[in-house]
Amino acid sequence: MAEPLHTLDDSVLVVRVARGDERALGELHDRHVRLALSIAHRLLRDDGAAHEVVQDAFVDLWRTAPEFDADRSSVTTWLVRLVRLRSIDRIRRDGAERRGAGRTTSGLDAAEQVASGEDVAALVQDADTAVRVRAALDELPPDQRRIVELAFLAGHTHAELAQLLQLPVGTVKTRCFRGLARLAELLADEREGATR
Amino acid sequence: MNADHDFTTEHEYVEPLLAEHALGTADVLQRARIDAHLVLCAACRATFVELTDAVSGLEQVVHVPTLEPRAGARETLLAAARATPQADSADDAAAQVGVPRRHRRAWGAPSWLFAGAASLAGVALAVVLVDRQGKIDDLERRLKDARGDQVPVLKGASINDLDIGGPFGDTRAQVVLKRDAGIITFRKVPAPPEEMVWQVWAVDGDDQLHSLGTIDDERELAIVSIEGVDPDDVERIIVTSEPIDGSVETPDQADAIAEATV
Numbered sequence: 001m002a003e004p005l006h007t008l009d010d011s012v013l014v015v016r017v018a019r020g021d022e023r024a025l026g027e028l029h030d031r032h033v034r035l036a037l038s039i040a041h042r043l044l045r046d047d048g049a050a051h052e053v054v055q056d057a058f059v060d061l062w063r064t065a066p067e068f069d070a071d072r073s074s075v076t077t078w079l080v081r082l083v084r085l086r087s088i089d090r091i092r093r094d095g096a097e098r099r100g101a102g103r104t105t106s107g108l109d110a111a112e113q114v115a116s117g118e119d120v121a122a123l124v125q126d127a128d129t130a131v132r133v134r135a136a137l138d139e140l141p142p143d144q145r146r147i148v149e150l151a152f153l154a155g156h157t158h159a160e161l162a163q164l165l166q167l168p169v170g171t172v173k174t175r176c177f178r179g180l181a182r183l184a185e186l187l188a189d190e191r192e193g194a195t196r
Numbered sequence: 197m198n199a200d201h202d203f204t205t206e207h208e209y210v211e212p213l214l215a216e217h218a219l220g221t222a223d224v225l226q227r228a229r230i231d232a233h234l235v236l237c238a239a240c241r242a243t244f245v246e247l248t249d250a251v252s253g254l255e256q257v258v259h260v261p262t263l264e265p266r267a268g269a270r271e272t273l274l275a276a277a278r279a280t281p282q283a284d285s286a287d288d289a290a291a292q293v294g295v296p297r298r299h300r301r302a303w304g305a306p307s308w309l310f311a312g313a314a315s316l317a318g319v320a321l322a323v324v325l326v327d328r329q330g331k332i333d334d335l336e337r338r339l340k341d342a343r344g345d346q347v348p349v350l351k352g353a354s355i356n357d358l359d360i361g362g363p364f365g366d367t368r369a370q371v372v373l374k375r376d377a378g379i380i381t382f383r384k385v386p387a388p389p390e391e392m393v394w395q396v397w398a399v400d401g402d403d404q405l406h407s408l409g410t411i412d413d414e415r416e417l418a419i420v421s422i423e424g425v426d427p428d429d430v431e432r433i434i435v436t437s438e439p440i441d442g443s444v445e446t447p448d449q450a451d452a453i454a455e456a457t458v
Contacts, residue, residue, distance in 0.1 A: 022274045029270050037263040039255050062277040077252035084220035133257050151219045158216055177215040184250035
């Protein structure tokens with residue numbers, strides 16, 4: 001008798017999705033849709049757009065499942081990327097329409113809100129996790145941390161960040177890369193420490 | 197030596213952009229260029245995987261359940277999936293990023309990393325195509341009216357390496373059409389005139405004009421994906437300069453058309 005879907009690992013479900021198993025797609029949707037909605041809603045700040053983007057991202061997952069390599073990364077990382085790409089493309093498309101209509105872009109509005117005080121660690125709900133994330137972020141030089149947070153939270157390009165922060169694009173590029181790379185190291189160390 | 201030099205130059209350009217790509221904020225053309233490099237560069241692939249993991253890790257720790265899925269969302273998704281064909285293999289993703297078929301099985305890269313970006317690039321360009329359909333129709337009509345005065349800029353074999361002049365200026369950008377990969381590469385593209393972008397068009401065998409996207413700045417290498425037209429049907433590539441606000445210059449203005457010689 002086949003195992004119930006809810007007992008299967010994400011990577012097994014993706015293999016089934018790649019074979020055209022719609023029920024496996026439904027199970028992945030049920031498991032991760034709230035995370036996906038959280039990402040899309042934070043970036044887009046619009047309920048309707050967030051729902052649309054998340055559905056599109058899950059359709060992307062369905063379409064590209066045969067190309068997924070579970071040895072390289074997790075299903076969650078893959079889905080997070082699909083949702084972020086969809087959301088950021090939506091921000092740009094809507095922003096272009098607003099510019100065409102003579103209105104300001106929501107992206108810069110969002111960045112200004114972020115710049116006014118919102119930060120990644122403040123959004124973390126779980127207290128223990130918040131401490132660890134804040135510690136990792138605190139390890140970053142302030143100029144790198146700000147740029148990583150702005151790009152992460154509001155989905156801004158280097159060019160937009162350069163405009164917002166009045167910095168050369170090259171400086172933003174360098175700080176963003178160094179900051180995110182350092183954060184990746186710190187979070188990897190954290191994960192290793194947690195599994196020891 | 198040239199290949200090594202090109203690879204090193206490309207690596208130096210792409211590596212600092214990996215963070216922006218991992219965050220999902222790189223623009224469509226940058227995504228294509230970075231993905232093309234990731235296929236060839238194991239070091240950048242490893243870095244990129246680490247960076248995407250970091251972004252994913254951050255997303256998971258800041259996860260706030262702000263929205264509940266709509267009633268029927270699951271059923272709507274499954275209906276959409278039923279209507280959406282799945283990719284056959286990594287070949288499709290590889291084609292999107294310009295990997296020759298003979299190399300596609302050997303690269304060993306995490307193709308899903310590219311698949312999302314490549315497919316979304318297609319979506320973005322499709323949006324451009326839809327948004328500008330009226331302008332394209334007008335441009336097509338004017339182009340036909342002007343036929344004879346305008347020089348076809350690209351035609352022929354599966355791979356062409358041509359010079360483009362006209363508004364590209366004296367530096368003469370090199371254009372390569374890779375039909376099997378479904379992309380066009382432009383090398384040494386000078387900056388467009390102030391407040392303008394380069395708009396790339398494909399003309400098919402029925403003289404239909406297809407918008408392929410824009411190049412917004414000076415580029416050592418720009419990659420434009422061929423969308424909305426079979427790459428084998430592309431007979432000419434036309435480059436116009438277009439105002440950055442999206443209004444299309446008409447091709448009967450001579451300085452808006454790039455000319456090339458085979």
